[in-house]
Every structure is written in C-alpha cells, then in structure tokens.
Amino acid sequence: MAAGIICVKHGLLLTNKSYRFQTLQRKLLPHVVFIQKPVELQSLRAATNSSDSQQNEKYCIDLVRSRDYDGFVCSLLLPEEARRSSLALRAFNVELAQVKDSVSQKTIGLMRMQFWKTALEELYRDDAPMQPVSSELWRAVRKHYLTKRWLLRIITDREKDLEDRAYRTLQELEAYSENTQSSVLYLLLECLGVKDVHADHAASHIGKAHGIVTCLRATPYNSSRRKVYLPMDICMLHGASQEDFIRGSREQNVRDVVYDIASQAHVHLEHARSFRKNIPAAAFPAFLQTVVLEDYLQRVRKVDFDVFHPSLQNRNPLLAIKLYVRSWKKTY
Numbered sequence: 001m002a003a004g005i006i007c008v009k010h011g012l013l014l015t016n017k018s019y020r021f022q023t024l025q026r027k028l029l030p031h032v033v034f035i036q037k038p039v040e041l042q043s044l045r046a047a048t049n050s051s052d053s054q055q056n057e058k059y060c061i062d063l064v065r066s067r068d069y070d071g072f073v074c075s076l077l078l079p080e081e082a083r084r085s086s087l088a089l090r091a092f093n094v095e096l097a098q099v100k101d102s103v104s105q106k107t108i109g110l111m112r113m114q115f116w117k118t119a120l121e122e123l124y125r126d127d128a129p130m131q132p133v134s135s136e137l138w139r140a141v142r143k144h145y146l147t148k149r150w151l152l153r154i155i156t157d158r159e160k161d162l163e164d165r166a167y168r169t170l171q172e173l174e175a176y177s178e179n180t181q182s183s184v185l186y187l188l189l190e191c192l193g194v195k196d197v198h199a200d201h202a203a204s205h206i207g208k209a210h211g212i213v214t215c216l217r218a219t220p221y222n223s224s225r226r227k228v229y230l231p232m233d234i235c236m237l238h239g240a241s242q243e244d245f246i247r248g249s250r251e252q253n254v255r256d257v258v259y260d261i262a263s264q265a266h267v268h269l270e271h272a273r274s275f276r277k278n279i280p281a282a283a284f285p286a287f288l289q290t291v292v293l294e295d296y297l298q299r300v301r302k303v304d305f306d307v308f309h310p311s312l313q314n315r316n317p318l319l320a321i322k323l324y325v326r327s328w329k330k331t332y
Contacts, residue, residue, distance in 0.1 A: 052135075057084060059132035060091035067094045070292040073320050077327040078285045082191040085140035089187050091133045092151070093180070096158040106162050113159040120155065124148055144191045150183040166242070167215075170231040170264060177211020178204060188286040199283040202272040206287055206332075209268035213293045216261055216300070219307050223248060234260050248308045258305040266297055276331070287332035291323050 064087055065072045071093075075086040096116065103109040119129050123138040140146060157179040167173040185203035189195075215229055222229060228242040235241070238256040245254065269290055295316055303309040316322075326332065 053139075056132040056135045057087075060087045060136050063094055063133070064090045067098065069315070070289070070319070073323055074288040074292070077288055077323060078188075079192070082144075082188070082285075084136070085144055085191045086188055088133070088136035088140045089184055089191070092137050093154065093184050095133050096154060099158065100162055100164065106164070109162045110159065113155055113162070116155050117152070120148070120151055140191065144193075146187050146190050150186050153179050154183050164227070166229050166235075167231045169233045170261065173212060173215060173231050174208045174264075177208045177214075180207075181210040181214075182207025185286055185289075189283055192282055192286055194280060194283040194286070196280055196283060198275045198278040199280065199286075202275045202279060202283075202287060205268040205272035206290055206293075209265040209272070209293050210289055212261060212265040212268070213296050216258060216265075216307060217296060217312070219245060219258075220248070220313065223308075230257060230261065250306050250308055254307075255305040258300065258307045262297055262300055262305060265293065269293060269297075273332070281330050284330050284332050285327065288323055288327060290332045291326050292319065295319055295322065 061072075064075065068090055071090045072087075075083055075090060078086050096113075099109050099112050103112065116134075119131065119134040122129055123134060123141055126142070128138050129135055137151075157176055161176065167176070182204045185207050186200065189199055189203060219228070219230065223245045226246050228245045230245065234257050237260070238253045240249075240251075240253045240257045244251065272287070272290065296312070299312060299316070300307065300309075303311060
C-alpha cells in the first residue's frame, strides 16, 4: 500500500506523494489529528539521518579548513574512500588541540577531555553520539575498524598538555608529538588500508617532525600571550630565556635555539624518507604533510632561523600546487 496518513476524525486514508502535500493538508484541516503510517515514518527518519550526516560532514570540513588548513588540503588529495574519514580524524585532533587555548581553567579543560573519553567509549559500543565530530568519527571507526588505543592516546596526551608549561627536554616534545601527531598518521594509514611496519616507522618520524614544527610555528603567537613552550634544555644550552622569546628577540642565541629544534625536525623527515623504498605506494598519501613541514623548514632557514620574521606568518601560496605535484608523483 502506498504511504499515507490517516485522518482520525473521519477515518480516511489520505494518500500523499510528498512532505509538502502533508503540510498543505495540515493547513487546510488544522483541527484534525494525522497519524503517519510506519512506512512514511521510516522514510522521514532516513531523510533526517541523511541530512544530519551531511551537516556533520560539513561541520568537520569547515572546522579543519579554518583551524588546520594544511591538513585540510592534504585530506582533499587522499583517495575518495578515505577522504571523509581523514577529515573526521583531523577535526577530532583540532577539537582536542584547541581545548588548551579555549578554557580559562584547567578543570574545565579536564571536563572537556572527559567528554571525549566518554564519547570514545560510546562510539566503540556502536552507540552513535550526537556531537558532529564524534558522529563523523563513529562513522570512520565503523568503516575502517580504527584502532581505539591510537584515539585514546591522543586524548590522554592532550589532557596532560593542559599543564601549560614548557617542555623540559626536546625528547619530551618528541614523545608528545609521537603520541598525538604520529597517532593521527597511524589512523590515516588504517583508513588507507595499509598495515606495514615500515610505513609505521615513517609515520612515527613524520609525526615527531610535525609536532616539532608546530611548536616552532606557534612560537610568535604563544609569545604574544606571554607563553613559551620550547624545550628548556635547548634554551638553557644557548642562554636564551623565556623572556627573550616573549620580547620577540631576534638575537643570535634565540636563533640558535630555533636552529637546533628545526634541525631535529629535519632529521626526523630524513629518517622517514629512508623507508621510502620499502613502503607500499598506498601509504604515500598519508605522508603528504611532509611537504608542509619541509616548506616551513626551508623558509625558516632562508630567514636565518628568525622565528619571528613576518614572512613566516604568511601561508605559501604555492603550497597547494606542491602538494598536488607530490601527490601525482606518489612520493613524500
């Protein structure tokens, strides 16, 4: 029988072909109660779910595009079957990363991290959450069987980072980068269907380089807020104080700190590329971030490691082209 609605007052079955016709009927008969048939309810529910799914996807796209533009472009160059999941993972990472800067008290930050821990438990119980990012993440987990411990590790280390203090050593920064940025890459590899030990080693080094470069790139912004997160052991080695960075000093000792930290990021990129011949080509799209990291390291070298140089605050207009070319060549 065709989908329709039952007029309770007159006991009539009024067939309809569209939701618009239903609305018209209600306007013409405002005092009549209409009961939707089960077939129609199911159809409407499916349409609503589809609409919600599209809105959730758009939310993640907008979030990543505004907060992680480089990651957004990298995601667009992934194969279609992994693209939406990649954006969900990056949106998840952005949501966690911005907690630190968006809360005034650590307690509030801890509450938000607990929300994500609970959401993670729910989505692995196949209980779809209502929040846009967690809903998209749930979809990615179901599609690619993503490993729970990588997602949990990102939350745990972002939570530890709420302490809001400088890294004591460069190794501490590397460990944090491994647990956050490298974990995202492990998950991207799973979205691409890649399970390879060499790819995992490369992802580990690229993630560490990513974390180090992110710390450097954020230095001018953090310094403007009187916060310095650069490794204290490197700063002490060159006699550079936190106040030097807060003042935006461009003295040689400050440049030496930046040189040492940037050099370590470069070392990790070289290590990652040493595995290139042993890695399946399907893994290469997950490593396009190396183009972004390499671009920043080259630019900071050109300004003699002056991390406060104005040119470093501008996005390279040719970066998208570089990413496309590297993607076309299937290398990283």
